[in-house]
Amino acid sequence: xGAELGKYKSCISARSTDxxxxxxxxxxxxxxxxxxxxxDEGIIDGAIVAATKEFAAKYPAKCIQDxxxxxxxxxxxxIPAIVNTKAELLAAAGTKYNISPNVALLxxxxxxxxxxxxxxVGTPCQxxxxxxxxxxxxxxxxxxxxxxxxxxxxxxxxFPYQSILQLVEDHAAMKMESVKKMEIxxxxxxxxxxxxxxxxxxxxxxxxxxxxxxxxxxxxxxxxGDISTGSVGSPDGWSTVFVRSKIGDSVWAKxxxxxxxxxxxxxxxxxxxxxxxxxxxxxxxxxKATLAARATFGxxxxxRNPYI
Amino acid sequence: xxxxxxLGYTHLSGCTGCTVALADNYAGLLTLLDKYVDLxxxxxxxxxxxxxxVDVSFVEGSVCIDDKLAVAEIKETREKSAIVVALGxxxxxxxxxxxxxxxxxxxxxxxxxxxxxDLIKVDVYIPGCAPTPQMIRNVAVMAYLLLKGTKEQKDLxxxxxxxxxxxxxxxxxxxxxxxxxxxxxxLCIGCGSCAAACPxxxxxMEYGKPQGERDLCIKCGACYNQCPRSWFSFDVVENYEAIxxxxxxxxx
Numbered sequence: 105x106g107a108e109l110g111k112y113k114s115c116i117s118a119r120s121t122d123x124x125x126x127x128x129x130x131x132x133x134x135x136x137x138x139x140x141x142x143x144d145e146g147i148i149d150g151a152i153v154a155a156t157k158e159f160a161a162k163y164p165a166k167c168i169q170d171x172x173x174x175x176x177x178x179x180x181x182x183i184p185a186i187v188n189t190k191a192e193l194l195a196a197a198g199t200k201y202n203i204s205p206n207v208a209l210l211x212x213x214x215x216x217x218x219x220x221x222x223x224x225v226g227t228p229c230q231x232x233x234x235x236x237x238x239x240x241x242x243x244x245x246x247x248x249x250x251x252x253x254x255x256x257x258x259x260x261x262x263f264p265y266q267s268i269l270q271l272v273e274d275h276a277a278m279k280m281e282s283v284k285k286m287e288i289x290x291x292x293x294x295x296x297x298x299x300x301x302x303x304x305x306x307x308x309x310x311x312x313x314x315x316x317x318x319x320x321x322x323x324x325x326x327x328x329g330d331i332s333t334g335s336v337g338s339p340d341g342w343s344t345v346f347v348r349s350k351i352g353d354s355v356w357a358k359x360x361x362x363x364x365x366x367x368x369x370x371x372x373x374x375x376x377x378x379x380x381x382x383x384x385x386x387x388x389x390x391x392k393a394t395l396a397a398r399a400t401f402g403x404x405x406x407x408r409n410p411y412i
Numbered sequence: 413x414x415x416x417x418x419l420g421y422t423h424l425s426g427c428t429g430c431t432v433a434l435a436d437n438y439a440g441l442l443t444l445l446d447k448y449v450d451l452x453x454x455x456x457x458x459x460x461x462x463x464x465x466v467d468v469s470f471v472e473g474s475v476c477i478d479d480k481l482a483v484a485e486i487k488e489t490r491e492k493s494a495i496v497v498a499l500g501x502x503x504x505x506x507x508x509x510x511x512x513x514x515x516x517x518x519x520x521x522x523x524x525x526x527x528x529x530d531l532i533k534v535d536v537y538i539p540g541c542a543p544t545p546q547m548i549r550n551v552a553v554m555a556y557l558l559l560k561g562t563k564e565q566k567d568l569x570x571x572x573x574x575x576x577x578x579x580x581x582x583x584x585x586x587x588x589x590x591x592x593x594x595x596x597x598x599l600c601i602g603c604g605s606c607a608a609a610c611p612x613x614x615x616x617m618e619y620g621k622p623q624g625e626r627d628l629c630i631k632c633g634a635c636y637n638q639c640p641r642s643w644f645s646f647d648v649v650e651n652y653e654a655i656x657x658x659x660x661x662x663x664x
Contacts, residue, residue: 110650111650170617181619203602204602205604205617205620208604208608209604210605210608226603227603229601229640232640232649233603233604233639235652236605236638236644238656239655240637241544241550242538242543242544242634242637243544243634243637244546245546249546262601264619265619265620315620316599317601319598328649328652350653408593410640410644411644412644412645
């Protein structure tokens, strides 16, 4: 497929072979399995992930040390954290659908957390931030060479916490504490409750709640991850995986050899790569239009374009 | 690729942290000096007495405009260098020297400090307080490729250095840049790069957006420049793997 999917060495549909892990996972358990395997093999000595209120209660020392009063973390608001064990990984698994500033831990990971080989999961923009930090390490001393595995996740747009709060409690009329899982797929925003209730909102409803910065993003499938993954393109319970860099190739090959994943050729599954391309092109086209509109936003005045 | 570029290093009102950052490339510095760079003038590391005519000058520190010698030296640096690189926050943006107001022994009247770009045309910025050894290394390798490389290498180096050249359009920096140039412009994506880059931990992320403790901010410019939405070149960053490998190979 075209440039909308970025450069990749291979693409496959995959699912973790670990049934226990799949219970906590969003889709195929790719990110959690990759990090669990990488931790076991010493490929990474810790990973930066988006953890939760429950995680922070159990492992406060692993969370970002800032002005966050851990008693005040709301349900479903992610807190960047470092995980070093499979148990911690599982406690932080699952998509949160709102902003988790994972890159904020990138330097501290090599300092007080003592990591030499960092794993990090992030959205496409966070992958861009990580690679910019490797090429232009302005405030990131001794960080670049320590990034051992960067896993990108597909992303159409992200939301501030307050947006998800309003969507769930207002539009879906559910309490945040009773949400078991959230999902975006098949044109809808799904909210699954702990008692088995399911509410779906048409995606159209969510548009006004998106983070504005997302509207100039030209990357749907995390072009800059070592490995990128997301649910789109694969069947329920599976994930589409792009293996992109030399590091990604090496880690994926080792994981496959160790039986961490079962796979199906992406050409054989429904809805397949065509849907990924379709959505990627939609995002890029829509956001290129936003970028162009920024150039004539005022009267004879433009908004700033960050892209050189 | 055989001949070296000549380098000068002018030390103005800086703390020598930028010098230490350069030296903290350890063996990498020795390789740079062996293969690519002929160090002509550098207080602390080289034994020449006067600013020399060179291809590239690094300038550390801001200019005390109350100090005639400092003013003369920055002008002489500009005159004698094909390329002037403002090294570190003080040279680029003033940094902590912005907070000077004189009254210190033994020069109580040395009160006014300006980033070098307010007195001369600067070609490239290396922001940071201190700039990182890796950033200095990357710029040094790219500067070499720009001056001595093949057409392809010159193109790569130009692409790599372009945002650092454009950065010279501004001579002041502050946490507030994140507000005025990123968040207010609808560009912030909440990644947290700024919080990680800040040398004084003045930035935390609150509900996915940077919160700066402005009393802690030293106005170094690291946060804004590290932000992926201050400037971002797809051509360069998408080739991160090849560029990282090229830089490592150059330092073998």
